[in-house]
Amino acid sequence: MTGSILFLLIIILGGISWFFGRVKARRFVTGSAARGAVHSLPNYHGWYVALWAVGPALLFLMIWNIASPALVTDAALASPAAEQLPQDPFARGSILAEARSIASDQQVKAFNPLSQTMVEPYKTAISYYQTLGAIAALLLVFAGGAYSWLRLKPELRARTKIERITMMALLLASLIATITTIGIFASLIFESARFFSMVSPIDFLFGTEWNPKAVAGPRGETGFGAIPLFWGTVFIGAIIAMIVAIPLGLMSAIYLTQYAPLNFRAWMKPILEVLAGVPTVVYGYFAALTVAPALRDFAVSIGISGASSESALAAGVVMGIMIIPFVSSMADDSIAAVPSAMRDGSLAMGATKSETIKKVLIPAALPGVVGGVLLAVSRAIGETMIVVMAAGLAANMTANPFSSVTTVTTQIVQLLTGDQEFDSPKTLAAFALGLVLFIVTLLLNLIALRVVKKYREAYE
């Protein structure tokens, strides 16, 4: 019996026990004289029985799924076929793993003939323990259902019990975000620590040569200096993209909030928002297919040497376009938050609209705008597909926007999409880069949120 069928069966049995619990509870209401003594509605009795039937069984299955592989291996090793296995634990482990994946239909053919002989014992063991687990789970369903069904009586506080369980579910759900954060942090730290045991953190953070393909050997690794990647990331995400996004985004926000007729604003705002909704892979393709060749031709025509078809400028400009709506909506919000008395006062003094905007509104809204820009930067440096497709792979430390540079995210993708063994410093380096990226974007976000929050309080 496969897992999903068993799961479905348990859920169906749960539904049936819900029905029986409800039927019994209804009889309390209609039949018994002590109508006032019934504590909960019949529905809650139904849920009470259903949870008793399904909960323990599912819990058991979860534990069983974790525990049974070890039991299966023990059983397979006890079979006569296991006697010819090599004693070396590594060879033994790989044969067993292969036999296991063939037995569970994940793999078709064995590379090692010995694993083929182990398939049969594995198959018997797996089906034995699967059947055992299924029978035990079904017994638990019936036991739990019967136990709780027998306990149903008018005074039972079914609703309170159900509500307590629901409360636990709510709490658990909200914990997932925290668990995810911890998971991100732990996995990044754990893998980075393995990387830093092979490569010194100083070399990584301050080295200027990035060339992971030319790794020397164990303990003598060089070529992991990440400074060129950091520079490329900052150059594209924080410099070129912002040169495009800040003026365009800010001026768009100013026009939309201060000048535009309502009708125009109602149309333009969603149109700008579409820019943020276009998938980044589309932007990347657009940058690589259309923008980059045009920029290269332009650079060649004005005589710039070293113009590459994968340029920092192409990636940066397209990323800037993507960020425009982000900057403009943050600026929009913070300009709208400036009290209108300040604006009206300035206008009443005889200042023109543009003077009011430049001298009153923007200075007053500045913290919000700065916060928005910081968030935009954090988004730009974490952006992956545009730079993967348009920025190139050469780790250059150049300020020439027409040349190819590489970024942190590009390198993460590069390091992790080859066929590499998982313990090599090359793959682990990706996690170290990820850790740096995570910390930097986290700091930027925290600072930005603090700036925005502080400024909001000043006016309210």
Added chain:
Amino acid sequence: MNSAATFIDERNPTDWQSDQMQKRIRKRYAAERRFKALGLGAIILSASFLAFLLVVMVGNGLRGFTQTELPVAIDFPAMTGGASASQFEGTNAEANLRTLGVQDIVNTSIEIQYGELGGELFSAGGWQAVSAAILDNPDIIETETTLYLPVESEIDVAYKGSGSASAEQKITELKDQFSTGFNWNFLSNSDATDPMQVGIWGALKGSLITMFITLMIAFPIGVLSALYLEEYAPKNRFTDLIEVSINNLAAVPSIIFGLLGLAVFLNLFGLPRSAALVGGLTLALMTMPVIVISGRNAVKAVPPSIREAAFGIGASQMQVVFHHVLPLALPGILTGTIIGMARALGETAPLLMIGMRAFIATPPSGIVEPATVLPVQIFLWSDEVNRGFVEKTSAAIIVLLLFLLTMNALAIYLRNRFETRW
């Protein structure tokens, strides 16, 4: 005080009519106009970027939905030695077709009509169209028929736009015979090495399965935690931590979620690589904070009077939340969910991390089978050197954008439809 008074005394009233003053006013007004024009320019520039992007993609991509064809006359009775139509009806049709050797028949027919090198004109998989035509209408097997078959990719590109010199030459030679048909294969096939044979169905199906898993995980968790944080959570360190982590997760770069998926789901739990299950789990972790944040806003917008009225007639807190607050907040939560799902649908980077970049030629039929999704398929095709892939990539982008625009339009519609002023 004294000095200020004398200053005012000494100053003449402003003469607004003086040339100097008029000039200054003109200057200020000109600056005003310039500033306004600058703002309008910024908007128009931003919008024209979008328009340019869409025009380029649609211009390239529409051609991907068509294919160039050349007629091939096939003399079935002569080549099959008199196969009858009845052989290709019913249950044995496909087996009989296989023994017939359609590929050879087609190749011979092409050689008869276009000479020795005729085979180079046609797409290698074109004979499958003939097989499909026979199954569709077995009667043609008894007649001499002319079928239109897709040409080879280089010629296809050259016919639609401009291609290599040799292909252009062939175009001029056969000019009158070409015709253009809708490329149904593009909607029903999966990835392939020949751009004439590729299709998006595999990636689309992968996307749908992945999105389904994402929704099944992110939606309940998102809604439950939004309810907890708004309706139950006490104000303390612990709930602050939950709140901070949700806000931070919403701003974590997507590639970091890919690293998490790789380290936890693949390496720790040993789930299969490239599977829609892992992709869906990873995207769910990414989408959940979006749903929580929008859900909290929707729950917050439900007025307290509704809760108080329910409490007043004796409902327990759980009943208030699940019978009254949640139904009223649901449209708002749904809007946020659709927006979050749209973002997940367009996401590529985290899926590359968990190995969803393999060449996958058969659509996935389960959640643990190797699958690919539309954005990743676009990324893979964009790497192909063959020119035929350019239009296929753009065509796939059109499909992806259509999905996204539909989802966003739905979100806007829901927001307008259910927006309630209390």
